[in-house]
Amino acid sequence: MRVGDSPVTVFPNYFTGHVPSTPLVLDSNVDACPAATRALLHFADDIGRAVGYDREQGGALIQDIFPVRASEHHQVSTSSKVMLGSHTETAFHPHKPRYVVLMCLRGDPPAATTYADVYDIIDRLSIESLAVLQSSEFVTTIDPSFMSNGEPDARVTVTPLTATPNGWMLVYDQLLMTGTTARAITALVELHRAVQSSTKHVVLQRGDVLVIDNHRAVHGRTPFTPRYDGTDRWLKRSLVVRALPTTDVVGRVLQTRL
Numbered sequence: 001m002r003v004g005d006s007p008v009t010v011f012p013n014y015f016t017g018h019v020p021s022t023p024l025v026l027d028s029n030v031d032a033c034p035a036a037t038r039a040l041l042h043f044a045d046d047i048g049r050a051v052g053y054d055r056e057q058g059g060a061l062i063q064d065i066f067p068v069r070a071s072e073h074h075q076v077s078t079s080s081k082v083m084l085g086s087h088t089e090t091a092f093h094p095h096k097p098r099y100v101v102l103m104c105l106r107g108d109p110p111a112a113t114t115y116a117d118v119y120d121i122i123d124r125l126s127i128e129s130l131a132v133l134q135s136s137e138f139v140t141t142i143d144p145s146f147m148s149n150g151e152p153d154a155r156v157t158v159t160p161l162t163a164t165p166n167g168w169m170l171v172y173d174q175l176l177m178t179g180t181t182a183r184a185i186t187a188l189v190e191l192h193r194a195v196q197s198s199t200k201h202v203v204l205q206r207g208d209v210l211v212i213d214n215h216r217a218v219h220g221r222t223p224f225t226p227r228y229d230g231t232d233r234w235l236k237r238s239l240v241v242r243a244l245p246t247t248d249v250v251g252r253v254l255q256t257r258l
């Protein structure tokens, strides 16, 4: 599988197997479509290593994303009625995935995956903000999906923009990030605007696989109305690293030590 030098890549109609009704309850012990899980794991391990996170869906390597009534309005992937704000996946985490891979089992036209490319974003920033955004005058808090068992929140220092030998890397969360100095607060307002005006949409359809380069692109999702009748949107998700880290990992499950 070739993941090109682009912020997102779509592989149309990758999964062609049977898809049962969309589940109603998230249960990490029950896999309603094991064939899709196998197909996605195969895809993910072809472009890197699929990993789980200790505090997210019980460390599952392949996660289910379908609307869950209790989280309709939350900033988590199982939300529906709210705009899921633009974010780097696990922006707070020392071991962020390089790729977010979404396989669509059942689409829903109003639910578009949004994304913005760091190069489009940078084009819209002033020289001053570009400099400030390369400092560590920013903090982010923990993703709500990592606190579902009552784990405490934390403030983690982040540097939004880093120039690497492979190009620009962006760490961003529209809703969880704040500036810790006056100039950082100003630069963050500019970054919010730049992300917003760079944002594009892709509506996933049954069988499609979408690969998001989590260094280069931020992503989110537009609101939609769930029906809870087995016909709702359903994705499977894999978070992929290029190589497993040498610490903070048990099997393929990355540990959250802040």
Ligand SMILES: O=C(O)CCC(=O)C(=O)O
Pocket: 065, 077, 084, 089, 100, 102, 112, 113, 114, 219, 220, 221, 235, 237
């Ligand atoms: O539902 C989507 O299209 C994206 C959700 C999301 O942010 C994620 O799964 O990481």
Ligand SMILES: [Fe+2]
Pocket: 077, 087, 088, 089, 100, 219, 220
């Ligand atoms: Fe996400």
